[in-house]
Amino acid sequence: MGISERVDSMVVRATSPNGSITATVRGMDSIEIAFMPGFYQRATPQEMETQLAQVARVLWANRMREYEAILNEESDGNLIVDAPASDRRDEQFYEQRDNVVAEGSSPDGRVRVTARGMRDWSVHIAPGAIDQMREDEMTYAAVQAAEALIRDQMTKITELKFSIYQDEVDFR
Amino acid sequence: MGFENLMQTAAAIRSKAIEIGKNEIQESDEIPKEWVEAWRADVERKANAVAGKFQPFTELPDPAKFNGAIAELQRVMGKLSSGQDTSDPISRNGRVYPANVAMTKMDSVKGDVQGWSGRAAQEFITKFLTPFPAVMHNQFLLVAALKAALEAEQAMWKASREDIASIAEATLKYLESMRGCSKNQAVIVFTVIASICAVLTSSGGALPIAITAIGAVASAGADIVGLESAPKTQIDGMYVVMVLASMEKAINQLVEKIMYTENRIKSAVANISDQIHSAQSSSNPDQHSFCARRPSLADASRGSIRHDLGYTG
């Protein structure tokens, strides 16, 4: 099984710090979220937002670690992730990448997620949404918002890459 | 992967490059359709050129092809062995060569000719028979050096195959890792320059001057290699065509290193030939280290033989 296959079939898990939320990402972009029994019933909106943001941060960090581990194993350590910048262009790429703000929301807009540099996450749940939505509707909305954020991140990185590196490619 | 699958790896590089290249840029407000098409065409053209860059390396000398010549020279070393100091002086893992018994017939000849007082007879003893063991030993060492040069070539080609396979493998793995937002790098270590040092000992101190040439070059090589540790390069690039450009650069570096290494072998061999010529054309007529001057006795005629041997009867 080569690198591509392994990365596409990665399964990575994370739990929020107090254990109340578990999240899983499969491959590049397929998310699952589950609440510990009873959590959804007693959680305040702030607590919900905080725990969701935490689990997202940990999940993404774990995913990066798993990606690096796969590359490391498949290359006997010869494949380096995020190699040191070799010129100004690379430095710019890293700086700007760390500051990309990605966003995503559920289709009805009641759950919104943002992340800066895929490190600083915040989750906003519309007032009253917790009372109005069943647990499974909430997890579904959170998943939709997260997956939308990932797509937004990919788009922004593609644009960032193009803005910095396109004149190294003499295609016109 | 490995050298046997080099062209398959090259084909995989081509496919992966085209697959990635198709989706690297998308039509948008800033990016017109023509750019996307030009981009894809560029990727395809460069991807199609990949096989041609690896192809010549499939015709590199097969290290195994040097075995025949090496075996012949080992046989010659056996012929020229006196049994004393006849372990291989240059190659690591070289053998010990037992004495060639046939050569011991020389031992009795001095006694057979000793009583004859003629100048030619005495010259035969002092200028040919007496130095004979030393000359034969030097000839043994010369053949050892000739063999060592082939062993160095063999090691160099083995390492070259491994290095080109490393480049192909690193490029393919790099391409496969290009998903997501990271900026990766695949490291390649060149082993070809150091390969000849692994074959040859760096001693040479106990050998006659001429033979230290290959040993000295080997240790000089080890010194330089030691300084820069193992020479490296990397495969990197944010876009496929940049990756392929870094691959091409690595391939060109390998070609340079192969030429550099082989020129080292050439210099060592040329050095030996130079030192032989100096030794053999030395103004000191007694000093012919690698082939004794033909004894005048060998050209004796019926008319001269009594005088040559000193027979007065």
Place this chain on the structure above:
Amino acid sequence: MPGDRGVTLGLDLWELYRAGKQSLPAVATEYYDAGFHVGRAGSFAEEAFTRPAMFGGSQGPACGEWMELMGTIMKFLGDTGEALDDTGAALVMAANTYAETDRAAGRELQRLITEHHTE
């Protein structure tokens, strides 16, 4: 006895004869053999050096120098072999030449040749 000197000479002649007929040619053969195998190594090596011309020419930069050294060594071995062979022939000629002029020595020489199978 008058023949004693002839017998002594005969022994000396036989030693020359033996050196020239057996010892030196035996060593010469080893040298010719060695030279032959060096040449063979050269043929094998010539093929082994072949590669695409982009790698320093179709035989590469080291082949010519190696072939030259190989040729030099072959010549040394061949010259040594010839020197041994020709000196051997001279010693045989010497023994026979002296035997012609000294009958006693000649008889002793023949006797020793036969006894020791020095043909």
